[in-house]
Amino acid sequence: MKKSDPFIVETQYYTCCDPPDELVLQSGVKFGPITLAYETYGELNPEKSNAILVCHALSGDAHAAGYHEGDTKPGWWDVVIGPGKAIDTDKYFVISSNVIGGCKGSTGPSSVNPDTGKPYGLSFPMVTIDDMVDAQRHLIDHLGIKKLLAVCGGSMGGSQALAWSIRYPDCLQSAIIIATTPCHNAQQIAFNEVARQAIMSDPDWQEGDYYGKTIPARGLAVARMIGHITYMSDQSMEKKFGRKLIGKERLGYDFNQDFQVESYLKYRGDSFVQRFDANSWLYISKSLDYFNLKAEQSLVEVFSKARSSFLIVSFTSDWLYPTYQSKEMVRALKSNDLDVSFIEINSSYGHDAFLVDNKEVSHILSHYLARISKTLNAV
Amino acid sequence: MRLDYRIILDYVSPKSKVLDLGCGDGTLLSLLIREKSCRGTGIELSEESIYKCVEKGISVSHGDLDSGLSDYSDKRFDYIILNESLQQVLNPKKVLIESLRVGKNIIVGIPNFCYWRARLQIFFRGRVPVTSELPYEWYDTPNLRFLSLKDFRYFCQENSITILKEVGLSQNQIISVRPNLFANNGLFLLTK
Numbered sequence: 001m002k003k004s005d006p007f008i009v010e011t012q013y014y015t016c017c018d019p020p021d022e023l024v025l026q027s028g029v030k031f032g033p034i035t036l037a038y039e040t041y042g043e044l045n046p047e048k049s050n051a052i053l054v055c056h057a058l059s060g061d062a063h064a065a066g067y068h069e070g071d072t073k074p075g076w077w078d079v080v081i082g083p084g085k086a087i088d089t090d091k092y093f094v095i096s097s098n099v100i101g102g103c104k105g106s107t108g109p110s111s112v113n114p115d116t117g118k119p120y121g122l123s124f125p126m127v128t129i130d131d132m133v134d135a136q137r138h139l140i141d142h143l144g145i146k147k148l149l150a151v152c153g154g155s156m157g158g159s160q161a162l163a164w165s166i167r168y169p170d171c172l173q174s175a176i177i178i179a180t181t182p183c184h185n186a187q188q189i190a191f192n193e194v195a196r197q198a199i200m201s202d203p204d205w206q207e208g209d210y211y212g213k214t215i216p217a218r219g220l221a222v223a224r225m226i227g228h229i230t231y232m233s234d235q236s237m238e239k240k241f242g243r244k245l246i247g248k249e250r251l252g253y254d255f256n257q258d259f260q261v262e263s264y265l266k267y268r269g270d271s272f273v274q275r276f277d278a279n280s281w282l283y284i285s286k287s288l289d290y291f292n293l294k295a296e297q298s299l300v301e302v303f304s305k306a307r308s309s310f311l312i313v314s315f316t317s318d319w320l321y322p323t324y325q326s327k328e329m330v331r332a333l334k335s336n337d338l339d340v341s342f343i344e345i346n347s348s349y350g351h352d353a354f355l356v357d358n359k360e361v362s363h364i365l366s367h368y369l370a371r372i373s374k375t376l377n378a379v
Numbered sequence: 380m381r382l383d384y385r386i387i388l389d390y391v392s393p394k395s396k397v398l399d400l401g402c403g404d405g406t407l408l409s410l411l412i413r414e415k416s417c418r419g420t421g422i423e424l425s426e427e428s429i430y431k432c433v434e435k436g437i438s439v440s441h442g443d444l445d446s447g448l449s450d451y452s453d454k455r456f457d458y459i460i461l462n463e464s465l466q467q468v469l470n471p472k473k474v475l476i477e478s479l480r481v482g483k484n485i486i487v488g489i490p491n492f493c494y495w496r497a498r499l500q501i502f503f504r505g506r507v508p509v510t511s512e513l514p515y516e517w518y519d520t521p522n523l524r525f526l527s528l529k530d531f532r533y534f535c536q537e538n539s540i541t542i543l544k545e546v547g548l549s550q551n552q553i554i555s556v557r558p559n560l561f562a563n564n565g566l567f568l569l570t571k
Contacts, residue, residue: 309438330440334450339420343429343441364433371436 007082007089009066009075011037011105016138023134029125033114036139037062037105038097041081042089044145050373051145052087053136053172054096055153055160058227058284059276061104064096065089079357086362087369092149097139099132099160101284103277106135110211110277122208127283129156129291133163140171149373152176152365154354155321156284159291162329166293169307174372176365178313178354181325182299182332183292188320191230192285195223199278208279220278221269228268233317233350237261299332309339309375311368313361315353316346341368382551383462383488383566384410390486390544390568391415395457398422398482400444400474401464405432412437422447444468448477455481462488462566466524472538479540485569491547493527495560512563528558528565535569544568 017023017032024030039062044051054064054077065081067074081087081094098106101124109124140148151161151172158180165175181188199205202219210216232240241261245251248258257263293302310333314326323344333340345360347353354361384407391397393415399408402421405428411417421439423429432439440447444461445468459482461474466489468474478485490512491497497508507517515522526534528547535542546566547558554562 327442331450334440335452337452337455339438341433341438341440343426343433343439346426360430363430367433367436371433374436 007041007066007074007078008069009039009041009063010068011039011062013037013105014139014142016142017135023131023138025125025131026128027126031125034100034107034135034138035105035111036097036100036107036135037102038095038139039063039065039075040096040143041065041094042092044093044143048145049147049149050091051093051095051140051143051148052150052152052369053140053148053164054081054087054094055136055151055157056096056099057153057155057157058281058288059224059272060098060157061102062096062098062106063104065094076355079355080362080365086365087152088366091373092369095140095143097136099127099284100135101127101132101280101287103280108277109208109279109283119211121211121279124279124283126286126290128287129159129163130167132287133160133167136160136164137168137171146171148172150174150176150369152178153180154178155180155351156288159288162293165306165308165310166302169305172308173375174309174311174368175306176311176313176368177326177329178361179315179318179321179326179351180312180329181291181321182329183294183325184289185325189289191226191320192289195226196282196285198222198226199282202278205278208282210278215273216278217270217273220273220276220281221266223278223281224272224276225265225269228265230320231350231352233319233348235317235348236350239348240264299328300335303329303332303336303338306333306336306338309372310341311364312340312342313354313364314342314344315349315351316344317348318351318353320351380410382548382553383564386546386548386566387411387460387462387486387488388414390484390566391417391458393417396455397458397460398451398456399460399462400447400478401461401467402428402432402437402439404428405435405437405439407460407462408432408437409435444474445470448474448481451481453480454483456483458482458484458486460486460488462486463490463564465489466522466526469523471524472534475540476538479569479571483570484543485567487531487567487569488564489526489528489531489567490522490564491528491559491562492525493529493559494549494563498560510563528562531565531567535567539571541570542567543570 015035017034022030022032063075065075151164158177161175199219202216205216244260314323330342397419399421408419459478500508547554547562
């Protein structure tokens with residue numbers, strides 16, 4: 001494929017876990033059927049050894065790369081995935097799926113409950129990161145892949161990669177964990193809770209029963225604004241906005257918007273409402289807060305189950321998932337004699353650094369994957 | 380190939396597990412992996428060097444040497460290499476003692492601050508030495524510790540560290556006569 005050709009992709013759907021073979025969720029609830037929206041890029045080789053599963057973050061979806069027919073905006077990690085890019089679709093078969101609980105084609109609170117013919121709303125069961133991964137496992141089985149070359153993700157995507165490495169240690173050659181924590185800490189839970197409260201205190205939320213009615217747009221927009229602040233850094237906000245005013249020469253001395261940063265956040269909030277379901281935000285943010293690899297054992301004991309290689313990446317300006325949390329994982333992996341590479345990339349973009357066009361991230365990913373495929377072929 | 384690398388390759392038995400502390404751009408590690416079939420990993424502080432290591436397909440950890448060893452269990456590695464890095468750590472004694480815990484053998488490469496040219500500069504010019512091997516001014520040197528080959532031998536003796544092999548080097552040749560005076564660098568193979 002020539003570089004100039006648009007990389008046109010399509011979302012596909014896979015349904016599994018039909019009763020009586022429902023997925024047993026971590027909470028003990030049996031749940032099914034489950035539909036997963038997914039996209040694939042590149043070709044699976046005859047040995048089925050070049051598959052990479054890419055996992056998305058809180059607000060992501062299956063559309064990680066390329067363009068949907070007629071769209072002007074590419075997928076959320078198009079800077080990294082595509083022909084000739086770091087995760088090179090000329091070499092690798094890339095799979096990206098929307099998590100359960102999501103709202104972009106996978107079964108979630110906005111999906112219709114086949115038993116009632118109405119959207120689940122809050123009757124949707126609580127799902128965890130482990131549950132998301134268990135559902136993905138069904139998709140990977142369906143695609144006939146026994147061992148993934150890599151499971152890769154940033155933020156919540158990294159949590160899923162971690163869960164893969166521990167739940168299905170023999171199903172992956174490597175785990176690529178970017179801007180991730182082994183356990184949501186109090187501050188991370190706190191931000192998520194403020195975002196959830198913003199949604200739940202919107203009168204239009206209606207205990208989650210708003211489908212077909214007015215959506216809790218104000219609450220979800222505020223939730224997104226809070227989230228967005230935590231994904232940036234002091235430095236990146238100062239550089240982007242400073243105290244620049246919006247459409248005026250002097251302060252207004254009223255409660256209309258004065259600053260560019262205000263209007264930017266409002267824009268991000270309002271546009272998010274068009275593409276994301278408030279209940280999905282509640283469910284997925286809760287799954288992140290429940291994520292705790294150290295719940296029952298020490299991190300060293302937990303990683304004793306892992307078999308894959310690990311690449312851990314953090315960013316200097318990420319104050320939401322700070323480097324010390326990555327280092328904690330690196331230490332526990334080393335204690336288990338596992339192959340681990342770790343780098344803290346100097347970046348001013350905060351937590352979202354992995355999503356922006358970052359030549360260091362691309363460099364690390366392409367070379368790391370080259371090494372992992374070589375080891376795999378050598379075995 | 381650099382002479383110190385050649386000697387280190389000679390010290391290391393094939394198929395060993397090696398940890399290179401301060402592995403730089405990973406040149407030595409890739410030589411050990413390629414020529415001696417070693418399994419190797421490194422720790423390096425410089426972000427730029429980390430990218431070069433990853434490019435070479437080496438598994439490497441970003442961090443400082445003073446805190447990088449505590450994660451490893453006893454005698455995890457056959458060899459720990461501290462080539463031109465020991466003089467740059469904050470607490471060299473602790474790093475060495477920790478290395479001897481984690482590794483069966485330690486290879487240490489140090490610049491010799493009592494090389495004759497350095498001695499002459501101190502004696503005749505009354506200046507802190509700046510030589511081709513020690514090219515830094517006092518205000519920009521990464522070296523935190525200044526020692527001679529003799530100092531290092533005394534240190535080993537005092538800490539009951541066995542020197543298995545030792546060699547002095549200068550301008551890509553081995554210095555066998557009075558290395559503490561005529562060698563720019565020293566390489567030591569140690570065990571405890």
